[in-house]
């Protein structure tokens with residue numbers, strides 16, 4: 001049994017069955033021309049993409065498109081290329097062009113990928129290879145037969161062995177997104193038969209803020225600790241990360257936690273003991289750091305009640321916050 005060609009999840013039981021369909025839609029004269037096939041229409045249980053789990057036709061890599069014969073389709077293509085230029089693309093990979101784009105011209109800052117994705121047995125591979133040949137903020141237009149319209153009008157004649165995949169607005173968007181493209185817009189053309197997504201190669205997030213915040217907190221925590229060792233309340237993942245990411249392991253005497261299952265062991269990767277709150281009764285210091293995320297207020301109230309002379313400081317929103 002085939003799995004989904006996009007997300008790899010299971011396919012539903014067949015939703016439709018056509019016992020007799022042409023084995024091919026193009027290339028009369030081949031051995032397979034007069035074979036008949038059964039078409040079983042399934043939907044992915046994960047991403048929802050409608051698909052026909054069947055081997056592709058032998059010529060799927062060079063599926064014919066007749067756009068250059070139709071003036072309307074020629075104009076459509078010109079308009080889309082103009083759109084890409086308006087979005088700033090200067091060097092456009094036109095997958096529809098004859099004799100095809102030359103790979104030595106990569107990378108491209110725009111691409112036009114029309115009426116082809118639905119033929120492919122491995123659409124992810126095609127889209128990822130395409131992405132690998134684009135500059136980081138490249139824009140593109142991907143066009144497919146519009147299954148949203150096909151479904152609304154019940155156009156069962158659109159099911160063909162040549163098309164393995166049937167994209168709605170939603171499943172086209174998902175397919176493009178999981179392959180590294182951000183959706184910028186979606187439009188229908190040619191009486192709704194063609195669905196076009198305008199996309200941009202997804203830029204990597206800028207995570208510099210994380211390092212700025214780490215350095216800021218390190219400065220604050222080191223100033224707070226001073227010369228003496230401290231105790232921390234909260235055997236949490238935040239505490240373990242705090243000690244290691246700020247490099248303050250040797251400044252922590254022990255960690256307190258009221259959960260008995262955490263007591264009597266060492267904090268992961270640090271050999272700092274985790275102890276019961278009772279240990280605070282013999283604590284000689286005057287301050288305690290609470291690092292327990294959403295439990296900070298609850299723990300602060302406990303300490304204020306049981307050890308009212310301690311100065312309590314919490315880590316709230318990535319910053320030190322005094323509770324006294």
Ligand SMILES: [Zn+2]
Nearest residue numbers: 004007044047
């Ligand atoms: Zn899927």
